[in-house]
Amino acid sequence: MNTKHPILLCLIAVLATLLPVGTSAAGPVSVTSEYARRHYTTQDGLPQMLTEYIWQDAKGYIWIGTLGGFVRYDGFEFTPYLKGKQENILSFCPGTDGSLWALGFRRRHVVDKEGTMRTLPLDGRGLLLNNLNAYSLPPGLVLLEDEQERGREICRLTAEGAETVLKSPALDSMDLRRRVYLDSVSQTFYIPTASHVYRIKADGTVLKPIRVTEPYSLLRNGERLYLFATDGIYEVEDNRAHLMASCHFLAPDYGVGACADPKGNIIIHDAHNLYRLSKDGSVRHIVDGINLIRQICIDREGNLWLATYQGVYNFFQLNFMNHRLNDHNDILRAIDEDSQGNLLAGTLNGSLLRGQNVAELRSISYPRKADNYFLPRTARIGGTTYLLGMGDVLACDSDKLHWLGLPQLNYQFLSSHGDSLLVATRQALYVTDARGHILQAHEGLRGVFCACHDGDGNLYAGTAYGVVRLRGRERRDIALPDSSVSCTAMTVNPYGEILFASGENLYTVRNDSAVPVQSYGSPIRSVRQTRDNFLIVAVTDGLYITDNRLLQTMFFNRYNGFTGIEPLAAHIAETGDGTVWIPCVDQAVSFHPKELAYQYTTPRLELLSAHASADNVNWHPASAGTDGLIRLEHGLHNLRFSYIAISHSATENVRYRYRLKGFQEQWSQPQTGREVQFNNLPPGRYRLEVSALLGNISSDTIGVDILLQPAFWQHGWFWLVVTLGLGSGIWTLAYTYYKRRDRRKMDELQREIKLNNLLVKSIRLKSIPHFNANVLAGIEYFIMNHSVEKANKYLFLYSRFTNSTLLDVDKPSRSLSDEIQYIRLYLSLEQLRYGESLSYHIHVAPDVDTGIQVPNMILHTYCENAVKHGLRNKPGNGHIDIEVTIRPGGINIAVTDDGVGREAAATFSTSSTKQGLSIMEQQIELYNQRNDEHIVQTVTDLKTPEGQACGTRFELFVPKHYKYF
Known part of the structure; x- marks a missing residue:
């Protein structure tokens, strides 16, 4: 007996070494599919x-x-x-x-x-x-x-x-x-009973029965006729x-x-x-x-x-297959495949499952840490599969399960590239070798959600504030349309281009900028590019699968097969046979993309109803006649149509486009709505055409013709009768009336123009006699005092001034340069009277266009007012400052005097009527009525710091393209 014990122990030890890892803890099947x-x-x-x-x-x-x-x-x-x-x-x-x-x-x-x-x-x-x-x-x-x-x-x-x-x-x-069956090929009725299947031709001929125990029913499929019985098929x-x-x-x-x-x-x-x-x-x-x-x-x-x-x-x-743990207090989170083709799965409560297929998944033992749980992240390098646990990464080799021994941190992301692992916390991204040795550390990142290498050696990290490109020590932010939206998922396509998700949109990267690829209408949870060139995008309410070869995208949700509730922000795994695994909140879902992105059956489009309304409230059915034409009486100018193309495999993938020929010749953009409405259509003949699109196929176009009948007064014959009945009389009356009216208006306009011109001339000439008397008196003074040279000088100035006045008296405007030349003559003649007690200065900014038209005698009016009311009553010397500057859209003319001010001048000369300023204001008002941009005149009373009057400032803004005629 003693010699047998060592042999038995050796055999047990050898068998234990031959068993796969974890089989010693194998339990009952853990998953229901x-x-x-x-x-x-x-x-x-x-x-x-x-x-x-x-x-x-x-x-x-x-x-x-x-x-x-x-x-x-x-x-x-x-x-x-x-x-x-x-x-x-x-x-x-x-x-x-x-x-x-x-x-x-x-x-x-x-x-x-x-x-x-x-x-x-x-x-x-x-x-x-x-x-x-x-x-x-x-x-x-x-x-x-x-x-x-x-x-x-x-x-x-x-x-x-x-x-x-x-x-x-x-x-x-x-x-x-039992079920009786008619074979359409042989035209034979098969009648199963407890021990026989009777055969009778459609013409009544009885054939030899078939002896089978407990037959139930029959079915033909192609060339084969199947019989289903108690012991098989x-x-x-x-x-x-x-x-x-x-x-x-x-x-x-x-x-x-x-x-x-x-x-x-x-x-x-x-x-x-x-x-x-x-x-x-x-x-x-x-x-x-x-x-x-x-x-x-x-x-x-x-x-x-x-x-x-x-x-x-x-x-x-x-x-689609749904997989749930038998332990309803736990959920599948991490799913992948090991080097031997077995499935590996980690759960929320920290269980590790392994099996040759999902039906054989059983819990296995591993060096479990206290309170461990698995996150929905896995990676593979060579023959090793990695699962992200609490604060570390579990490596699953063919012969052992062990932790990498990373620093105890709150890791949230795991992926692989070549022989390296990408492991991230919310603040840092680490690149390690297959044994967990840290090769690079990218710290200082803000909220890392994902990471991926492109085909050019760049490492991209998706964070709570966008995407960062990492290359060696270089960091560069990728420009996003909305930097407030996090980047939550990434993948790389077969061409080495990065695809990343931000909010509801999928982007790629061009020259360090985000380029939109597609918008999905719901927040994106995860993305995956499969080996067979299918792009899988999991969103909160379903699943989009794009066949990049056919450029066809299909959406799956609870209406057409994908019944998982809210996919997790997780690693989408792909096993060797092409099966894709997506963890969801309530279950894991598996499917073969090739079986989903197939050539769909062409949907048959049907027009369900047509309605018409006069007020968009009360709708009436619009039926077509025997000729297929919908005829609608006048007033029913609002139309509504509903249609449907039934596809129980792609319920929400069918899109519709339409056009109403005669109103809208171009096709509308495809949309999922199954109803279209047209409002306030004019009378006429139209044709509605509708087409249904499913992936890259389209249905036959259906159409219906509509005739909106016009009112009686919209017919051509009605207006022909009205025209013939009233045309000649109206034309004769209208011609006579308008001819006489135009003649009267023209005569009145001619008289008005003459009167206005005479009025302008008379008004401007009223101010000349008074001024002429003053100037001539001054010249007489110089002659009497034997100042012949000065008398000649002022006679020459007076001659030029009078000539300019008479030449331009009937013009509403003249150039700024002519107006300045004219005011120089005027002020020089006024100096004959006031001598050194009157001085003036004229400044025109260099950027002012002196060819701009200004109201005629505007400066003369302002300067005359300054001399007569401001400086004449001032003891001592007086000064007039004329300044022309540029302003946006025109020029600004300012005339400033240092006289006694308007209030004091009013007390000195109660007989003054200020007709010059009043006339100029009336003229400007008339001119402004013909222009969109107006001349603006302002008058400012100048005050000393103590509040004493110290002069008056006149300002005038003249628009650049002002019209005076």
């Missing part, structure tokens, strides 16, 4: 949860029969029929006139193309519809029976009733597990059947039904389960736990529908 599905109930619009039959018509509508009537589903809402009536609808089929027939036990409900319904007896003889065989025969054929479920016969429904096609005692031998050839796949159906209480999908697979159901017979002959149990499956239907897009006693299920195309 199921195909994504959508469950429709009475809360969605079903009349009852007990559903019997599902059928798709040629337009794509899904019709559902229940124990309380039936409904039509267009992908968005249910339209009920027989609402409130307890009528069991067992089947549907197309009517002979384009209508739909909904079949109950005793009645046929006919829904015409306009949506109205009428009810007829199913059969005039009182036979009932067999509910278990309502869907096994081709549309239009039914199995009828009497009240005792006997006297069965196969009948063809007609507009008048039902006509017998086949009547055989074998039909009465079927129990509730048979292939039928003539009167023989050989077993091709063994299968034990778990719940054949009401038999077994089947249908074929577009991929060549056979989907089989019993009362509670679904099975799939693949093209390679294997049978797989794919769904269980459904309460009483009555019928299954695969629509023309490949979506799998189930009519059950728990409502209706849509399993889409069995292309």
Whole structure:
């Protein structure tokens, strides 16, 4: 006995070394997986949860029969029929006139193309519809029976009733597990019973039966005719059947039904389960736990529908799988693949799972730290897979599991590039080797969310304040349209270009600037570029998948297969077989992008309704006539159209474009809205055209012609009659009237012009005699005092001044240079009178255009006022300062004197009327009425610091392009 113990211990030690890492702690399966599905109930619009039959018509509508009537589903809402009536609808089929027939036990409900319904007896003889065989025969054929479920016969429904096609005692031998079947190739009826399958030709010829134990039903798919029986699936050839796949159906209480999908697979159901017979002959149990499956239907897009006693299920195309932990207090967060092709998964509570596939994931032991948890981040280098845990990274090699031993920090991000790991906290980004040795540390970053290398050796870090490019010691911020939005996810495309997410937008980088790629309408959580060149963008409410080869983007959410709630800001993993894994808040979702971005079925577009309104409140149906033209009376100038292209695989991916020819010749931008409205259309003929787009395919264009009829007074003949009746008289009266009126106006205008010119001349000449008298008196003084030279000088100045006055007296304006020359003459003559007690200075800024037109005698008026009212009454010397400067849009003329001021001047000369200033103001007002930009005149009383009057300042702003005529 003693010699056996060491041998036994050695054997145990050797076996322990051969076991894979973690198998010693292997436990029960940890994950439950199921195909994504959508469950429709009475809360969605079903009349009852007990559903019997599902059928798709040629337009794509899904019709559902229940124990309380039936409904039509267009992908968005249910339209009920027989609402409130307890009528069991067992089947549907197309009517002979384009209508739909909904079949109950005793009645046929006919829904015409306009949506109205009428009810007829199913059969005039009182036979009932067999509910278990309502869907096994081709549309239009039914199995009828009497009240005792006997006297069965196969009948063809007609507009008048039902006509017998086949009547055989074998039909009465079927129990509730059997389904009669008509093979369209051989035109043979197959009638299964407990031990045989009877065969009867459509012409009544009885063929040799097929001996099979407990056959249930049959189905043809291509060249093969399948028979489903209690021990498996048979292939039928003539009167023989050989077993091709063994299968034990778990719940054949009401038999077994089947249908074929577009991929060549056979989907089989019993009362509670679904099975799939693949093209390679294997049978797989794919769904269980459904309460009483009555019928299954695969629509023309490949979506799998189930009519059950728990409502209706849509399993889409069995292309999304949802995975949940059996521990409902934990969730899957990190998923990836190890070097041996096994799945590795880390959970929120720190469990580590491993298995050859998701169905075999089991918890394994590892050197677990206290309170460890896994973040939704993984990476791979060579044969090692890395999972980000609390404060460290767990390395999973083929032979051991160990921590890298990084500094104990709050790490939030993990990725890999080549032989290096990228590990980040919120404040720093570290580059390490495969063993965790830090090679580079980029510190001082603000809120790191992600990082990625491009194809040129640059490292990009996404932070709470945008994107930073790192290369060696160089740091450069990437210019973003909105720097307040964080960069939360990154990937690199096959060309080495960085793609990063910020808010709802995806960008790339060009010359250190962000270039928008696409906007997704919802915050982006994570992005992934797959090996097969699919771009996956997970947003808060769904999933976008872009096939970069076809330039086709599809959106998936709960309406067409992606039922995960809010994808995490996580690493999107891709395993060796191309499966993509996305962790969500409630579960992990896996799928194959190739199976999703396929060539979709061309949607069939239908115009649902047309309405017209005069006030956009009360809408009236607008129906087309027999010629297809919608005719609308005058006043109904607002139109509204609704349309739909049904696609149950891409419910929210269908976009529509339209144009109203005659009003809008160009196509509109594609949009998801299924309604368009046009307001205030003028009378005329129009054609509405609508097209539906799905990915890179489009539907046939549909159209409808519309004629908006004009009012009687909008017809040409009406105006022709009015014109002929009143034209000649009106023309004669109008011509005479306008001729006389124009002549009178012209005469009055001529007189007004002459009077105004005379008035201007007379006004300007009124000021000359007084001034002339003063000047001549001064010259007389010089002559009397023997100052002949000065007398000659002033005679010369007076002659020039008088000549200039007379030449320009009838002009409303003259150039600034002429006005300055004229005021020099005037002030020089005034100095003859006042001598040294009057001085003046004229300054014109260099940038002033002296050719600009100013009001005639404006400076003379201001200077005369300054001399007469300001300086004449001032003791001592007086000074006048004239300054011309540039202002935006024109020039500024300022005349300033240092006289006694306007208040004091008024006390010295009570007889002054100031007619010169008043006349000038009236002239300027008249000129301003002809211009958009006005001349602005201001007068300022100058004061000393003690408040004493010290002069007056006149300012005038003249616009650059002022018009005086």
